[in-house]
Amino acid sequence: MTDKIRVPDLLRMKAEGRRITMLTAYDYPFARIFDAAGVDALLVGDSLGMTVQGQQSTLPVTVDQVIYHVQMVARGRRRALVIADMPFLSYQASIEQALLNAGRLIKEGGAEAVKLEGGATIAPTVRRLSEIDVPVMGHIGLTPQSVHRMGGFRVQGRAARPGVRPPEMLLKDAAALEEAGVFAIVLEAIPAPVAAEITAQVRVPTIGIGAGPACDGQVLVMHDLLGLTACDPPRFAKVYAALWREAGEAAGRYLADVREGRFPGPENSYQD
């Protein structure tokens, strides 16, 4: 599996009914591991604020921090498409700022595309980025940068109530993003039937996370995939390993070996 994945490949995969795989990654070793496993796209998500930095939300993440992580991921990637998240306030204040920050993620970070949260209201920004050939992935539904407006990390696409965007708005958002030029749209925490309707409505691929099986692809946060979290993962995640527990156990065995004189042994020591 050596053919480099590029932006048009994702559109081709939707047209051919081939499911797209995406994982978040934030550093060199995991980028290499996931790339070698054959993942199609690596997202350097602003989720790094929570998964790597231990913050309560993604809001404090800066452009400089995303660039630092994209550089590591780009070095570890051979085949996968590398997409960088645009963090909070890096694209909302003005289109000019959005262009400059997206440019930095590509020029300094090595990203091949950027991802922006939001629907119809950010369509003009998406259009301008697309006009200067910056590939943009959209992100609608539960948009973590809107945590305060939503009143928490809440499932979207349900009947209208404060903090919840109803299904008809999400359909309009998806149409506006497609019209503005996105090459794919992340659908996060949306009831499966609503995500299926959006997926059928747009020509660009949808990548679901907590949005059911009808999406054209799926993305998981790597810490959820690997069981690398201190608390329970979200309901929609599937956990394929138990690295948090295993890392704690490995550290515990090392501490015991040192304290009880089993490490270092002769095989770990230089004799001359």
Ligand code: KIV
């Ligand atoms: O920041 C992130 O990791 C994301 C994914 C959840 C899609 O936006």
